[in-house]
Every structure is written in C-alpha cells, then in structure tokens.
Amino acid sequence: MKIKPLGDRVVIKKVEPEEKTKSGIVLPNSAKEQPQMAEVLEVGPGGMVEGKEVTMEVKKGDRVIFSKYAGNEVKLDGEEYTILKQSDILAIVE
Amino acid sequence: MKIKPLGDRVVIKKVEPEEKTKSGIVLPNSAKEQPQMAEVLEVGPGGMVEGKEVTMEVKKGDRVIFSKYAGNEVKLDGEEYTILKQSDILAIVE
Amino acid sequence: MKIKPLGDRVVIKKVEPEEKTKSGIVLPNSAKEQPQMAEVLEVGPGGMVEGKEVTMEVKKGDRVIFSKYAGNEVKLDGEEYTILKQSDILAIVE
Amino acid sequence: MKIKPLGDRVVIKKVEPEEKTKSGIVLPNSAKEQPQMAEVLEVGPGGMVEGKEVTMEVKKGDRVIFSKYAGNEVKLDGEEYTILKQSDILAIVE
Amino acid sequence: MKIKPLGDRVVIKKVEPEEKTKSGIVLPNSAKEQPQMAEVLEVGPGGMVEGKEVTMEVKKGDRVIFSKYAGNEVKLDGEEYTILKQSDILAIVE
Amino acid sequence: MKIKPLGDRVVIKKVEPEEKTKSGIVLPNSAKEQPQMAEVLEVGPGGMVEGKEVTMEVKKGDRVIFSKYAGNEVKLDGEEYTILKQSDILAIVE
Amino acid sequence: MKIKPLGDRVVIKKVEPEEKTKSGIVLPNSAKEQPQMAEVLEVGPGGMVEGKEVTMEVKKGDRVIFSKYAGNEVKLDGEEYTILKQSDILAIVE
Numbered sequence: 038m039k040i041k042p043l044g045d046r047v048v049i050k051k052v053e054p055e056e057k058t059k060s061g062i063v064l065p066n067s068a069k070e071q072p073q074m075a076e077v078l079e080v081g082p083g084g085m086v087e088g089k090e091v092t093m094e095v096k097k098g099d100r101v102i103f104s105k106y107a108g109n110e111v112k113l114d115g116e117e118y119t120i121l122k123q124s125d126i127l128a129i130v131e
Numbered sequence: 132m133k134i135k136p137l138g139d140r141v142v143i144k145k146v147e148p149e150e151k152t153k154s155g156i157v158l159p160n161s162a163k164e165q166p167q168m169a170e171v172l173e174v175g176p177g178g179m180v181e182g183k184e185v186t187m188e189v190k191k192g193d194r195v196i197f198s199k200y201a202g203n204e205v206k207l208d209g210e211e212y213t214i215l216k217q218s219d220i221l222a223i224v225e
Numbered sequence: 226m227k228i229k230p231l232g233d234r235v236v237i238k239k240v241e242p243e244e245k246t247k248s249g250i251v252l253p254n255s256a257k258e259q260p261q262m263a264e265v266l267e268v269g270p271g272g273m274v275e276g277k278e279v280t281m282e283v284k285k286g287d288r289v290i291f292s293k294y295a296g297n298e299v300k301l302d303g304e305e306y307t308i309l310k311q312s313d314i315l316a317i318v319e
Numbered sequence: 320m321k322i323k324p325l326g327d328r329v330v331i332k333k334v335e336p337e338e339k340t341k342s343g344i345v346l347p348n349s350a351k352e353q354p355q356m357a358e359v360l361e362v363g364p365g366g367m368v369e370g371k372e373v374t375m376e377v378k379k380g381d382r383v384i385f386s387k388y389a390g391n392e393v394k395l396d397g398e399e400y401t402i403l404k405q406s407d408i409l410a411i412v413e
Numbered sequence: 414m415k416i417k418p419l420g421d422r423v424v425i426k427k428v429e430p431e432e433k434t435k436s437g438i439v440l441p442n443s444a445k446e447q448p449q450m451a452e453v454l455e456v457g458p459g460g461m462v463e464g465k466e467v468t469m470e471v472k473k474g475d476r477v478i479f480s481k482y483a484g485n486e487v488k489l490d491g492e493e494y495t496i497l498k499q500s501d502i503l504a505i506v507e
Numbered sequence: 508m509k510i511k512p513l514g515d516r517v518v519i520k521k522v523e524p525e526e527k528t529k530s531g532i533v534l535p536n537s538a539k540e541q542p543q544m545a546e547v548l549e550v551g552p553g554g555m556v557e558g559k560e561v562t563m564e565v566k567k568g569d570r571v572i573f574s575k576y577a578g579n580e581v582k583l584d585g586e587e588y589t590i591l592k593q594s595d596i597l598a599i600v601e
Numbered sequence: 602m603k604i605k606p607l608g609d610r611v612v613i614k615k616v617e618p619e620e621k622t623k624s625g626i627v628l629p630n631s632a633k634e635q636p637q638m639a640e641v642l643e644v645g646p647g648g649m650v651e652g653k654e655v656t657m658e659v660k661k662g663d664r665v666i667f668s669k670y671a672g673n674e675v676k677l678d679g680e681e682y683t684i685l686k687q688s689d690i691l692a693i694v695e
Contacts (some may be wrong), residue, residue: 088652089651094607094646095607102604102673102675102684123607124608126607127606127607127673127684128604128605128606128607128612128645128684129604130602130605130677131602131603
C-alpha cells in the first residue's frame with residue numbers, strides 16, 4: 038500500500054529521538070512551536086495549488102526539519118506518518 | 132438519485148473501521164485533527180473556483196485520506212456521505 | 226413580486242422535512258454544520274464578483290444541498306426564502 | 320443637500336414596517352443576520368475599488384434587500400439613511 | 414506647518430456638532446459604528462498602495478462622511494485632525 | 508554602525524515631547540491608537556515586497572507621523588530607534 | 602551536517618548578550634515584540650514562495666535584526682539556530 042499526496046503535500050516519517058542523538062540534532066524544549074526531523078517518503082506533484090504555482094523542492098529520502106504542529110498524522114501498516122504541505126517544511130538537513 | 136458536487140467539491144463515503152483493519156490503516160487518537168479514509172463517489176467539474184483554476188486530481192473509486200472535520204455530512208437513501216473540497220483531501224491511497 | 230439576486234447570489238426555497246422523507250434524504254443531527262435541501266428559484270447573473278469571474282452552475286428548478294447556516298432568510302408573500310452565494314451550495318441532487 | 324457615495328458604496332433608505340405589510344414582505348425573527356428592504360437613493364461610480372473592478376448593478380429607485388447589520392447609518396435633514404457597499408445588497412425586488 | 418499624507422491617506426478636520434445643526438445633519442446614537450462629517454484638508458497622491466492602484470476621489474475642501482472609529486487623530490497647532498485611508502470615507506456631501 | 512532596513516522598512520527616531528511643544532504638535536490622549544512624530548533615519552530599498560511593488564515615498568530627514576504601536580524598537584549606541592514598514596507611516600510633516 | 606532552508610527561509614544564529622555590549626546594541630525591555638541581533642548562516646534560494654516572487658536580500662555572514670518571536674528554533678551539533686522567513690528580518694546591521 039502507498040500514500041500518494043495531493044498537490045503540494047508531502048508524506049514524511051518522523052525520525053525517532055534515539056536517531057536524533059546519533060545525528061547530533063537535539064530539539065530544545067521551549068514555549069515556541071518546536072520543529073522536528075523527519076524523512077521524506079512521498080512527494081505530491083505540485084503544480085497549481087489554490088491558484089498558486091508550486092514547485093516541489095524536496096524529494097524522497099530527504100532529511101527535513103518541519104514544524105511539529107503542522108499536518109495530519111496517519112498510521113499505515115503499523116507505522117505512523119505525517120502528511121503536510123511543503124510550506125510547513127523549514128529546511129533540508131544534509 | 133445522484134449528488135453532483137459543484138466546483139471543486141467531491142462526494143466521498145467513509146470507509147468503516149472494520150474495513151480499516153482489513154487494509155491495515157489505523158488512525159491514531161491524538162489532540163491533532165484526525166484524517167480518515169474514504170472512497171470517492173462523485174467529483175465536481177473543477178475549473179474556476181473562487182477566482183482560481185482548479186484541476187480535479189481525484190476520480191471516482193479512489194481511496195483517499197481526508198481531514199476528519201472538513202466538509203458537510205449528508206444522508207442519502209439511508210447512507211451517509213461527506214461533501215468536501217478537493218483541497219481537504221490529503222492523499223490517495225493505492 | 227420577484228427577487229432578483231445580485232452577482233453570484235441565488236434565491237432558494239427549502240424543501241420541507243416531509244418532502245425529504247419522500248426523496249429518501251435524511252439529514253443527520255451532529256455537531257457539524259448541517260446541509261439542507263432546497264429548490265433554486267432565482268439565479269444571479271454571475272460575472273465579476275469581488276474581482277473574480279463567477280460562472281453560475283445552478284439553474285432555476287435545480288434541487289440543491291446547501292450549508293444550513295449560510296445566507297440570509299427573507300419572507301415574501303408569506304413564504305420563506307434563503308438568499309445565499311452559489312459557493313455556499315454544495316451539490317445538485319438529480 | 321446630497322450624499323454622493325464613494326467607490327462601490329450605495330445610499331439607501333429603509334422601507335418602514337407598515338410599507339412592508341403593503342408589499343407582503345415580512346422579515347422573520349431568527350438568530351441569523353436579518354436582511355431588510357430599502358430603496359436605493361444614490362449609487363457610487365464603481366470602477367476600481369480596492370484593486371478590483373466593480374460594476375454597479377443597482378440604480379436609483381431600486382427596491383433592494385440588504386443585510387441589516389451592514390453599512391453605516393446617517394441622518395440627513397431629519398431622515399435616516401444607510402451607506403453600504405453594493406456587495407452587502409443581496410437582491411433587487413421587482 | 415503642513416501634513417502631507419502618504420499613499421491613499423487623507424487628512425480631514427471634523428465638523429463640530431454646532432455646524433451639524435446648521436447643515437441639518439444629525440448623527441444617530443446606535444450600537445453601530447457611527448459615521449461623522451468632516452472637511453478634507455489634504456489628500457495623498459494615491460497610486461500603487463499595497464499593490465493596488467488607487468485613484469483619489471476626494472479633494473481639498475470636500476465635505477465628507479467618514480467612519481468614526483477609522484484613522485488616527487493628531488493635534489497640530491492646537492487643532493485636531495484625523496488621518497485616514499480614502500476607503501474609510503463613505504461619501505461626499507454636497 | 509548603521510542599520511539598513513530590508514524591503515519597505517524604514518528606521519525612524521522618535522521626536523521627544525519637548526520638541527513637540529516647539530513645533531506646536533500635541534498628540535491627544537484617547538482610546539484610539541495614537542500616532543507619534545519621528546525623523547526618518549534610514550529607508551529600505553522598496554521594490555517587490557510580499558509580491559507587491561512598493562515605491563519608497565519617504566526619505567532621510569523627513570519628519571513623519573506614524574502609528575505608535577507599529578514596528579519594533581531597537582537601541583543602538585545608546586539611542587532608541589523604531590523599525591517599521593512604510594505603510595505604518597501616516598504622513599510627512601513639512 | 603548542514604541546514605538548507607527552503608524557499609524564502611533563512612538560518613540564523615543569535616548573537617549573545619555579551620557580544621551585544623561590544624557592538625553597542627542594547628535591546629530595551631518593553632511590552633512590544635522585541636527584536637534581536639543574529640548572524641545569517643544559511644539563505645534559502647528564494648524564487649516563487651506561496652505564489653510570490655521573493656529575492657533574497659540577506660547573505661551568509663550578514664548581521665541582522667529580527668523579530669524575537671518569529672521562526673522556529675533548532676539545535677544542531679549542540680548549537681541553537683533559528684529558521685525564519687526573510688520577511689521576519691527587519692534590517693541588516695553594518
């Protein structure tokens with residue numbers, strides 16, 4: 038089974054805390070909206086989205102930082118994913 | 132009787148929990164807006180919607196994940212449907 | 226006397242509950258905004274509405290489902306009508 | 320003295336309740352925003368209004384239904400008028 | 414000293430109540446936003462304002478009705494003025 | 508050290524109360540948002556700002572009236588400045 | 602490891618208080634949103650962002666003043682960074 042996001046949406050899988058330690062990324066506790074790291078699994082086609090031309094800048098396999106409270110969670114075959122708009126992805130981590 | 136959605140609206144029928152188990156999709160309980168699975172029954176014509184050109188990306192028979200609180204519910208011939216805008220559909224599941 | 230709606234507005238007359246039973250449409254009670262069935266009586270000319278080109282997709286006599294809390298009610302010659310924008314009409318029922 | 324509305328604004332004079340009875344229009348009491356009948360006295364020039372081209376569809380002498388809470392009231396030579404945008408006029412009654 | 418308003422702003426001086434009585438304008442007390450009469454003292458150049466082309470329709474010396482709570486007040490050489498956008502002026506009174 | 512504002516931003520220095528008395532400007536106490544006088548120190552380049560073409564209308568040395576609660580304050584070399592968008596400047600005082 | 606911001610986003614590193622003293626910049630305590638100084642580490646490509654053409658005006662190494670509550674914080678290899686949109690950067694300090 039496969040999730041094909043529509044428009045400028047992206048399917049990502051959160052990178053777990055233990056993996057964060059490995060990569061050296063630590064996300065601080067603060068009153069601010071906290072970003073999180075994830076891996077991109079599926080990328081929508083982009084194109085005209087709500088009257089605006091969107092080019093997809095992320096691709097499958099990218100490590101990204103996204104806004105924690107953005108998007109919708111879904112569980113598929115026992116794994117949790119997040120579907121969010123590309124504009125809720127802050128940066129690619131290389 | 133048939134429901135013909137206007138503009139970029141789509142008529143969907145929710146996929147019941149027992150069917151979810153079959154497909155392996157489990158939707159988590161969380162404070163976030165929960166998406167749900169549904170089947171697309173009718174698709175509006177798209178075109179100019181509130182001044183923006185919309186191309187319909189879903190088609191009859193598609194399995195989709197949509198935002199649970201989006202759209203309006205209607206019961207027709209004893210069955211419940213949801214009418215929502217295509218932009219409230221997050222992804223197609225294949 | 227006749228009501229001629231302006232721009233993208235439409236005059237509709239709600240279809241009463243007894244008629245709903247005949248047609249098989251039942252509208253569920255829920256916390257969500259409830260849609261209702263109505264018949265289209267008058268259709269505005271469309272055209273440029275708040276800077277956007279609107280094409281009227283409904284016509285006199287159409288049976289439509291609309292969002293219950295949309296629009297304004299008016300009583301004319303003892304009958305109640307609702308004047309709403311076409312974008313508050315969800316679907317045509319055939 | 321004369322009021323010349325700017326842009327897409329219109330000056331209207333409410334039609335009093337006794338006149339409503341004559342015309343057969345009765346406005347229901349409800350939790351919804353209630354529309355009212357009025358006569359159009361002055362019509363702005365239309366044209367570019369907040370970056371959008373507006374064509375005036377109402378003219379002096381038109382009987383119109385408008386949203387009761389829209390616009391501003393002003394008293395001139397002892398009579399009360401309402402100045403509102405054409406988009407707050409719902410329909411012309413003929 | 415002179416105030417030159419920017420963009421689509423206009424400097425006006427409120428017409429005092431005693432003058433209102435002379436002109437026959439009386440502004441009603443109501444729960445609605447109350448308009449007031451004023452004289453236009455300075456008019457901004459118009460042109461592109463927040464991405465929209467604005468043509469100034471009022472000129473120095475015009476008597477105007479404006480929305481009471483719009484704009485900012487400033488005292489200059491002992492006199493109070495209001496600086497507001499032309500779109501907050503409802504009508505010219507002739 | 509020099510502050511170079513981005514886009515349509517402007518750096519201004521508030522004109523102190525004693526100077527206001529000299530110029531005859533007195534700003535009233537009221538429930539409304541109070542404007543204040545300031546001198547323009549630095550002007551951003553303008554151009555495309557959030558998709559809109561902005562032409563800078565103020566220049567270094569201009570005396571301006573601005574909305575008191577607009578912008579951000581910053582202290583540089585012991586002096587306080589305000590950085591705000593040109594659209595928060597109401598007028599130039601000559 | 603490197604953070605590549607998307608669209609019109611910028612990665613900045615806050616300049617610590619002791620460094621502020623050196624540069625003479627002191628940020629006042631007030632009820633207003635407080636700006637802060639930072640150094641630009643990474644700059645997104647700009648281009649079409651939410652339907653608007655954005656040209657990046659800041660570059661790596663720039664000292665900037667930004668709105669304190671803007672953006673998202675992230676810790677990378679033990680250091681804290683902020684990812685924000687260029688439009689939340691108020692000025693470059695030279």
